Amino acid sequence: MRRLAQGDESALATLYDRYAGLVYSVARRVLGDAGAAEEVMQDLFYQLWWKARDYDAARGGLGAWLLVSARNRAIDRLRQRKRAEALAPEQVAPLAFDLESSVAQAELISRVKSALGGLSESQRQALELAYFEGMTHSEISQRTGEPLGTVKTRLRAALQALRQVLNP
Template sequence: MTDVLGLPDPDDVRLRDGLIAGAEPALAELYDTYGPVVFGMALHVTRDRGAAEDITQDVFVDLWRRPEHFDPHRSPLRSWLLLIARRRGIDWIRRRDARESVRLATMDPAPTLLEDDVLASTARKQVRKAIADLPAPHRQAILLAYYRGLTYREVAKELDIPEGTAKWRLRNALRRIGAQLRAEGFEDRLNFE
C-alpha cells in the first residue's frame, strides 16, 4: 500500500530490488502474489485461457529479465502488472484479428465464374504491385507483419527500430496501399484504414 505522502510500497521496492539482484525467491513471491490477478486480467481481455496463460508467463518473464522497467515510485506493482497484462491482451486480440483478416483475404475460394477468377487475380496483382511500390522500410514492415505474421513489436525487433516506428511504418504503408488501390478502382472491395 502506498503511503499518504505518495511513498512507494516497501514490498514493491523489496521485490523489485530482489528481481534486480536476480533472487529467484523474489520472482516466486511475485508470481504467487500477483499471478492470479494477472491471469484474470489477461483472461478477461482475451476470453482465451491459453492466451491468458501465455500472457501471464510473458509478463513475469519480461519483469524477470528487465525489472528496471518497473519503478515503484511511479505506480504500485499490482497496477503496473495489470496494465501490462491488459496491453498484452489487447495486442493478442489485434494480432489474432489481423491474422484472421489476412487468412480470409488470401483464401482462394473456387470462383463460380471466369470473371470472378479474373477479378481476384487482378486484385492480388494490384496488392503485390502496391506493396512493391512502397518505400523499402515500409515494404519490409508489411512483409514481416502480413506475410510472416509478426506483431509490430516483433517487426520492431527484426528491423532493429523502436516499436513506435514499426507501428507508424505499418499504419502508413497500409494507408498508401489503400490509397493506391482505391485510385485503381478497388474501393468497394478493400479497407486498409
C-alpha cells in the first residue's frame, strides 16, 4: 500500500494480479453481466489507485476490504442504490486467513466451499440470497414464500455453523 500511495504503477499491477480475479468473480456473480462486473472491478482498483493516500491500510486488510467493497458495490448497482462515499466505505477487520498467494486463495476457497457444503439446501439458499442478492430477512421471506420467523431461524443456524468452521 505504501508503494501504491506513492504512485507506483507496478504496485497496482501486483495488487491487480493478486485480487482482481476474486473481485471480478464476486461482482460477476452478483450482477450476472461481464461488462458491469468489469466496471465494478475497474472502479474499485481505480479508486484504490487515486485514493491510496487516504486509505488507512493499518486499519484493515486490503483483501478483506476489497472483497467487502466488491460485493457491496455490485449489490448497490444491482439494486440501483447510491453510495456516495469515497474509498473506505466501511471499516473491515483483517481476514483471519491468508489471501495473498494463489495457493492460499485456493485453500481458502475450498475451505469456504466445504463449510457451505455442510449446510442444508435451504440454509444455503437463504445465505446466498442475502449475500449475493443483498436481500433482507423479509425480502428472503417474500422470495422463498416462507414465514419470516422460519427465514430468521434458518439463517441464524447457518451463520452459527459457519462461525464454527470459519473461525481459524
